[in-house]
Structures are given as C-alpha cells and as structure tokens.
Amino acid sequence: MTQIPKAALYYSPTSVWSAVARLAIEEKGYGKDELDLRIVDLGKGENYNPTYLRLNPQGMSLPTVPVLVVPYENSLTDGVESRYKALVDTTPIVEFLDKSRSALSHTHTTSTAPAPALTPATIEATTLARSIIDLLHAERANPNTLRYVNARDDKSLRVLAHELLPSMQDRSHTLSDYLAQAGNGSLRVSEKVKKLWMDKLDAINVILAVFAEADKPESELSDQAKAHRVAFFKTARQAWETNLTEVLTQLSKEMVGPYTLGDQMSIADLHLAGWLTRVVKLAGGSASDDGSAVAKKLEEHIGGGFVLPKDFATEQARRENTKAEKQTKIGAFWNAMGERESWKKVYGDGLF
Ligand SMILES: N[C@@H](CCC(=O)N[C@@H](CS)C(=O)NCC(=O)O)C(=O)O
Structure with a gap:
C-alpha cells in the first residue's frame, strides 16, 4: 500500500504563533497519524539553519515558526516523487487545518473526534474575524x-x-x-x-x-x-503603553464576546488565545487567574490609569437577563478559553 505522505508542523513549544497552530490541531481533533510535529529550537537559532530555510520550494526565506509542510494531493501515487508545499504564516496554516478536516472529510485518520468548522460562514462574521486576526498580527501588537x-x-x-x-x-x-x-x-x-x-x-x-x-x-x-x-x-x-492600549481597546470594541463572534468559537479566537496568553504571562498572570484577575493584572502592568471597558454581561446576568453585573470582554474570553481542552493541553505545563 502506498504510504500517504503526512503533513508536518515545524514549531517551537514556547512560541506564541506555534501555540495557535497547536490549538487548531486540538480543536479539530487531528490524529497523531495525520501530522508530524517537529520541534525547531529557536533558542539555539535552529530556525536560521540553511536546511530549514530551504523548506519552502519557492526559495523564500522563512526564519520563523510555525511552518506547515503539506503534501500536494496529486503526489499520492506510487512512483511519483512527493511534492510539498510550505505554509509559512499562522493565518493560512490555521485556515488550512480548519478546511482540510471537516466532519465529513476522508482523511487517513484514527481520530474520531468531531471536527467543528472554525471558519465563519457569513460575510459579516468573516470580516470581523479577519479584522481581529489582522490586528493581532500587526506590528503594534507583536507579542x-x-x-x-x-x-x-x-x-x-x-x-x-x-x-x-x-x-x-x-x-x-x-x-x-x-x-x-x-x-x-x-x-x-x-x-x-x-x-x-x-x-x-x-x-x-x-x-x-x-x-x-x-x-x-x-x-x-x-x-x-x-x-x-x-x-x-x-x-x-x-509597545506596552501606547500600542498595547490601542490594541486592547480595539479588541474590546470589536469582539462580540465571550468569543470574537459571540458564543461560537472561530479561527480568530485561536489567534487571540495564543496572543492573549503571552500578554497575560508577561503581565505577571498565571493559569489559575480568572478573567477579572487577568484584566486587573493587564491594567496594572500597562499602567498610566489604563482600564479595560467593563461592557460585557456576566454569564449569570446573560442567563437571567439582568443588567446588574458587567465584566470585560477580555476577561470573559479568558474564562471561556481556559475551560477548553485545547487550551489546557497546550498550556498545561504553564503559560508562555
Ligand atoms: N507572521 C508569522 C510570524 C511568526 C513568528 O514571529 N514566529 C516567531 C515565534 S512566535 C519566530 O519564529 N521567531 C523567531 C525569529 O524571528 O528569530 C506568523 O504569523 O506565523
């Protein structure tokens, strides 16, 4: 039988954007037989290794992680040399991981986990998800x-x-x-x-x-x-006062809450989870902090009297339809994300 070439994710265990790809793998329920995970030691500069830089057949330099190398579909026949395509940015990597495994997809898999669609369907939701992803990848938000x-x-x-x-x-x-x-x-x-x-x-x-x-x-x-x-x-x-204040303010304004698009999680939330976890960690937060503790730590670390708007109803208030208590959207997102198995798996050994 033909050995089906596997996709391979090159990643670093403590890299923000690698974590986003790993969250996608967990959320989609990819089995171990579908993807090879290969560690690139950034601390030792392995990402500058000429072999790593040659991964991309177009010859474009790619000194970062994550990189997802995927076999072309038409390379699955005997006698044909495998051809690969390298995806070198987190955004297309996550899109690829989402789209290539639907609940109905015929992949060579032993995993029975359901694969929810994470890419939004409507134009409005797509525009919002794109706006949040672009914001988090902009230089002024660079984690x-x-x-x-x-x-x-x-x-x-x-x-x-x-x-x-x-x-x-x-x-x-x-x-x-x-x-x-x-x-x-x-x-x-x-x-x-x-x-x-x-x-x-x-x-x-x-x-x-x-x-x-x-x-x-x-x-x-x-x-x-x-x-x-x-x-x-x-x-x-x-970076910490001007830029981060702007980014957090825009996030709070644009997100619906608790997830980017509301109650249903999407690709934008994977990016947000990786980004926010890094920022929280740098601000002195830990995995045991709840959303309101995290919001407070962010505000204190940024300083200068910065406050996150408390404009999102708590779960209880939303359930009971009362107006009483409000929380920050960032805090509500932190609580929601922290309960997910994907997040626990990626950050189980500590935040990074
Ligand atoms: N635009 C890239 C950025 C990736 C990136 O900055 N990766 C970091 C780790 S989180 C990296 O590889 N840094 C190594 C370096 O620049 O030397 C993406 O979205 O994937």
Whole structure:
C-alpha cells in the first residue's frame, strides 16, 4: 500500500504563533497519524539553519515558526516523487487545518473526534474575524516585541536581561558561525540568506548590548550605553503603553464576546488565545487567574490609569437577563478559553 505522505508542523513549544497552530490541531481533533510535529529550537537559532530555510520550494526565506509542510494531493501515487508545499504564516496554516478536516472529510485518520468548522460562514462574521486576526498580527501588537521589551525601569531590565541573555547569546553565536562559514566557503548559501542572517544578527546585537550592561547602574554607563538604555525604555513604553492600549481597546470594541463572534468559537479566537496568553504571562498572570484577575493584572502592568471597558454581561446576568453585573470582554474570553481542552493541553505545563 502506498504510504500517504503526512503533513508536518515545524514549531517551537514556547512560541506564541506555534501555540495557535497547536490549538487548531486540538480543536479539530487531528490524529497523531495525520501530522508530524517537529520541534525547531529557536533558542539555539535552529530556525536560521540553511536546511530549514530551504523548506519552502519557492526559495523564500522563512526564519520563523510555525511552518506547515503539506503534501500536494496529486503526489499520492506510487512512483511519483512527493511534492510539498510550505505554509509559512499562522493565518493560512490555521485556515488550512480548519478546511482540510471537516466532519465529513476522508482523511487517513484514527481520530474520531468531531471536527467543528472554525471558519465563519457569513460575510459579516468573516470580516470581523479577519479584522481581529489582522490586528493581532500587526506590528503594534507583536507579542514577541512585548516580550523583548518587557522592562520600563532599571530593576525590571535586570530581571529581563537575566532571563533572555543566554538564548540571545546562543542565537547571536549561531548566526555569527553561519556567516563565518558562508564567508570561508564551507557553507554555500545565497546572498539573500546571508543578508537575512546579517539583519537578524544586527537586531539581536542591538538588544544584547542593552541586556549585557543591565546590571550596571546608569551612572556607570558610557554615554553610548546610556543612550541605548534610554532608547530601549522608549521602545518599551511605546509597545506596552501606547500600542498595547490601542490594541486592547480595539479588541474590546470589536469582539462580540465571550468569543470574537459571540458564543461560537472561530479561527480568530485561536489567534487571540495564543496572543492573549503571552500578554497575560508577561503581565505577571498565571493559569489559575480568572478573567477579572487577568484584566486587573493587564491594567496594572500597562499602567498610566489604563482600564479595560467593563461592557460585557456576566454569564449569570446573560442567563437571567439582568443588567446588574458587567465584566470585560477580555476577561470573559479568558474564562471561556481556559475551560477548553485545547487550551489546557497546550498550556498545561504553564503559560508562555
Ligand atoms: N507572521 C508569522 C510570524 C511568526 C513568528 O514571529 N514566529 C516567531 C515565534 S512566535 C519566530 O519564529 N521567531 C523567531 C525569529 O524571528 O528569530 C506568523 O504569523 O506565523
């Protein structure tokens, strides 16, 4: 019998956007026989490995996770070399995972779990889901930026630097090694790949310079190091105060609640779950916090008197049709998502 080629998800266990793909896999009930899960160690810079960069047949560089490699349908015959297509962004990956497994789909599967449709059907719902997904993937909402600049004073900078320095140094070494090997000819790569490595190395080194001197009080810094630290805090305030406030305000306005489109969960909620869990974790929250605790922690961490609007009726008030109690939509979403098996499975060992 022909071995049916499997799809493979390249992911990192602690990556925000990988978590979104994993939530989709759980929600859709994909069986282990349908998908290979392959870990890419971002901390060691495995995503810059030339082999990983070559995954995409179009030759486009893809230094991020998740990547879903799927076999073409017409490659399932004997004697034909398998051809693959790489999906390199979370949005098409989630759409693909949703559409390729309907409750009626003839997949080679041992899983009997039902596969709910997560892509909205109406134009209105599609537009809203798209708007939320685009918002969460916009640069001003970047959850990885929020992690790298999660310090707005000297004390929190020291803590952050201790946490992130080892993996940033590893990644910097990996990239420098690749560049050296490309330089002496022992590694053959395109100019485009070299440029990608150089750009990544520059970006890492800018932050490394600040982290490496985080233990020094400002008075002991050179003028240049002082300027770098000032610039870092400015970026951090922009990300955590200005940008995140805007994103959370827009989310609260556009979401119907408790899920993006109302009572039924959709692809937009998978993106929101991954994104929000990261932001909550960075704000000091944990899995045992309920929605109102999470809303409070977000408000306190952002600071400056920011408050999330309490404009969503609690479950009890909605059931009993009373107007009394209101909660934040973000909090209601957190409560709803936290009860799902998919979320418990992905975040069972802790938030990231
Ligand atoms: N637009 C991409 C972004 C993916 C992304 O930023 N992934 C992060 C991890 S959550 C990553 O791979 N970072 C590694 C790097 O940039 O070095 C998507 O939506 O999938």
